[in-house]
Amino acid sequence: MKRPPKDVIESTRTISRRALVVGTSQIAIMAVLGWRMQSMQVEHADEFRLLAEENRINIRLLPPSRGLIFDRNGEAIADNEQNYRVVMVREDAGDVGEVLSKLTQIVDIAPEQLTRAMEEMQRRSPFVPVTIAERLTWDDVAKINLNTPALPGIQAEVGQSRVYPWGADLAHVVGYVGPVSDYDLSRIDDQDPLLQIPKFQIGKSGAENKLEHTLRGSAGHRRIEVNAVGRVMRELDRQEGDAGKDVQLTIDNRLQTYAQARLDGESAGVVVIDLEHGDLRAIASAPSFDPNLFVRGISVKDWTGLNEDKYRPLAAKAVQGTYPPGSTFKMVTALAAMEDGVISADETVYCPGYTDVYGIRFHCWKSGGHGNINLHDSLKQSCDCYYYEIAQRVGIDKMAAMARKLGLGIKHDLPLSAVASGLAPDKEWKSSVRGEDWRIGDTVNASIGQGYVLASPLQLAVMTARIATGHEITPRLVRLIDGVEQPSGRGESLGLNENTLRRIRASMNDVCNNRRGTGYGSRILTEGYKMAGKSGTSQVRRITPEERAAGVTRNEDLPWERRDHALFVSYAPLDNPRYAVAVIVEHGGGGSSAAAPIARDVILQAQYGGAPPLDAYPANVRDKIAEQQRRIETRIPMGAKAQSRA
Template identity: 70%
Template sequence: MKRGPKETEESARRISRRAMLLGTAQLGVMGILGARMGSMQVEQADTFRMLAEENRINIGLIPPARGLIYDINGVVLADNEQHYTITMTREGAGDVDEVLARLSRIVAIDPEQLEKAREELRVRSAFVPVTVAQRVSWEDVARVTVNAPALPGVVAELGRSRIYPQGADMAHVVGYVGPVSDYDLSRIDDQDPLLQIPRFQIGKTMVENRLEQELRGSAGTKRVEVNAAGRVMRELDRQEGLPGADVQLTVDARLQNYIQARLDGESAAAVVMDVTNGDIKGIGSAPTYDPNVFVQGISVALWDDLNEREIDPKLHRRPLAAKTVQGTYPPGSTFKMVTALAALEDGVVTADETIRCVGHSDVFDVRFHCWKRSGHGNMNLNESLKQSCDVYYYDISQRVGIDKIAAMGRKLGLGERHDLPMSAVRSGIMPDKTWKREARGEEWRVGDTVNASIGQGYVATSPLQLAVMTARIATGNAVNPRLVKSIDGVEQPSGAGESLGLNENNLRRIRRAMFDVSNHSRGTAYRSRIAEERFKMAGKTGTSQVRAIVRDENGRVITRNEDLPWNARDHALYVAYAPAENPKYAVAVVVEHGGGGSVAAAPIARDVLLQALYDGTPPLDAYPSAVRGQIADQQRRLSTMIRDIQPGRDTDQA
């Protein structure tokens, strides 16, 4: 377009004016941009720097090594095992199916696990390692390493897990660990960040559970730089945690091994306690289970098995229960020492006074029978314990009264919850008048006293309590049981106690009677005596009724245990200590539905005591000559279950 000079001037003038306006506006916008930069990069720089660091750095926890558990000789009861896990990443593998196929050709992988891994590889991020096989052998790891070029993305990683070298022997003492569950988290008030680690192992039962805080240790931390996808780029620094404290128990793994072997096949419990200091040397319960299966993840079938899902409840033997502390039983005649001591201390009866047993005793209009229907004749204290006459105790218990008997029982450790670091420790029942009023809302009757005098009725005791009672009678001191010798090398308080303040003469008479039970030809446990002079045993049998009367199909009362169904048979009990002259060990044995104490329980107690006293298999000379052949057979039979346990490192640092 043709323009005159004037119009050209006008055009340029207008454009310049508008350009200045627009330029000013642009300058303004740039000012805003500059100000925004300044505000973000100068004023808020610290905030954004922090956010950038938070983005960049992840804090990871390093789980500490769990403390080990040793027996009294340094034998490892709970160990940390290093094991190899084969993992694989999707991005590393490329063709997942092909690599998995190659891998399963050289390493045996459980098909179920393989399917799980395949699924996980599909859904997880490409760089997340997925476990393909757990607990693989060193040979497998070697094979994977050698074939590494053909197995891209496959890595053998070192992991750590709990292992119980003693297997089933220690299950009822040490317990087991397992991955922390939501239920655990909801139940325990524990802020430890370690618990947030998936599948972190915590103690579930027994010592592992009760000493969790000591065994666990504290977490270490590592700071790692991650990218936006969460992939770890590098480790910035790490601070190692504190490993858990080692724990030494008072238990002797070899004795425990023997106890479990000896109890095998029964539903029974046995407790061996050092009477001088309360140390629990053995505390076995049968049947038992392998705690290792819980660590590795128990199968449903095995879990149902252990819970006896498929078995008639009448025949339940409760393999998961530690009957030593969780089972309570009427102590039967083993309670007679308590009644006798209460009466002697109270002075209502003297040791020489005789009471006539005619086979029964009438209390008001109720007739109480002696186990020997024909009667024992004239009984003094010694004879009544030796032959376990019931009528004698019916009589003296009415003279002394339940409250004094109960007080004596408590003094000897019954009805008390001895707080060993085991799970669900029961306190049993040591009944008296107050107890009945509160627990049952009824008044105490004389009949209750009569029942209690021979350890029936309301009395309920755990095998541990019976062992404590026996130790206290043997020493006259308030011995307390102790299961943990030291934690992290620090010796735990001894169980040795002060004198109970009982009359030494009375105690001596009781002990003499217990000696006769085992060593007098009329004693109820004479057949299970110890022949070795140095180790003579003093004890007391007990046979406690499970239910009042069982009739057969013709309505006749069944009296012979062998004729009764298993769950209606009497519990067999035996308490003892040895050597009688200078007591070292007290033992209590309960065989559920085992029948008579002298037959079912006393031989076990004898064998266990001898094993403890000889610190190994006793010579046949220790047994009476009549039973030596039978014992030799038994020792041969058990030898397959006795493992050669070597003493470990000396952990006795205290």
């Protein structure tokens, strides 16, 4: 069929016309595409560039190294050690099972650890290093490195972990670190990104906990380029964090370990204060525990063992335990009464062995009574009736005020866990807390440190320090932070009558150095090292009238939990005192027999800066002391690093 040319021309025109329409719309669409390109690539390029950077760059935190804790002699008591661990990268290993079995032939690894590592490897991407074992010895690391060709994917890495070279002996002071837990995160309001690092170690107790922010330092970071599945391609840059600041405590490591050793076998606590700056030279609590167990993650068995021990090794008895101070509180009653002028130093009170107060009979420890007795002798012989009398005269509120002035019943600000505030009771306290009226019997009980009165050994040591100096001594635990000296704890004069103080001190001198004093058995012979003190024996049970009539049961015949607490406070030397010590032996019996020898040994050790010569002791105890010194010298503290001492 032949088409006439006219037809062809018309058809060509139609096609051309419509082709222009189609072409124009195509160009319009391309213009839209071009405009969109321009808008994304030119106008909004920065936004998209930023998104691309966010995509490809990951920021990883670099944990800073934790600040060290030193004792006053510059010895590290909380140290960082190299922690060698072996990690495995699944994709480099090839046959994981075979490589692991080769590894176990070289290094001893527990089967549970292996299964845990295998499980984690299955969960993670193949290029993520998974820790197989930690805390390898240097020997193991050397073996692994030697066998690298046979162990594809296996690497030995080094990290840092906390170590407490002195183990249990400083556990209550230094505390310990442990991996941050969900509970920690919920409890503390801390935005530090470091806490988001899994298993990041933070201070859990003691100074480690309270000085956390000083010791932790701040995070560094490295920027790494990652691909879409999170594989690290390269490190772009790296900024190291600030290491934690070092801290020097006032604790004297040698005195501390001595005190700890001296308390072995007892459930007891000792506090030694240096009167120059209020430095705490030793805060010993026995029994103790190995803080290194907590760093590694304590086993359930160990944890239950520590918690169920009736001697409570986890409790820092020296600062956290509160006890009726017993006769050691008599200085407070005496000072309150003397300052108030309700009794003079020479005035005597008659002690028949008991005092009747509104029909209730209060007994003196000496059932026969002391007869007529004045302030000096009442302290020296620890007569109770004298204090029953003067307490009634001065009243509880003034006694409580004096107690607080001397550092009892107030919480001392120390970077330690659970510092006890004790209790210096007064009328207001009883009505607001107990909802009862104060009775005169409460005052009588309080006068000899029984009843509601509670004090920690730390508070008793502060009290002794303030009596010994007449100054407001505030205990200080931190000496230097990052090389900066912390404020001294020796404050202004307390404003007490110097004559009264001198009389009290003279009585305390006689307690130890007068033949009739309760602490005479624990006297120090060497001139210039002699100590003054006061014993205390606080009852933890009520003695019924029937028992008293039948004769009070002796401590030795009672079960341990019902025996009296033994206390002793002392300071030395007599002139220009330097150290104050408080000792508690839980359920130890009499203060002069159980606590005073400990106070003497510790204060001598403090004064000599080491083992004292035997002739400082009375001749009859020298053999026993020599034996004791030998035992302490050869002792290795629980959990201490044996090699670090060698």
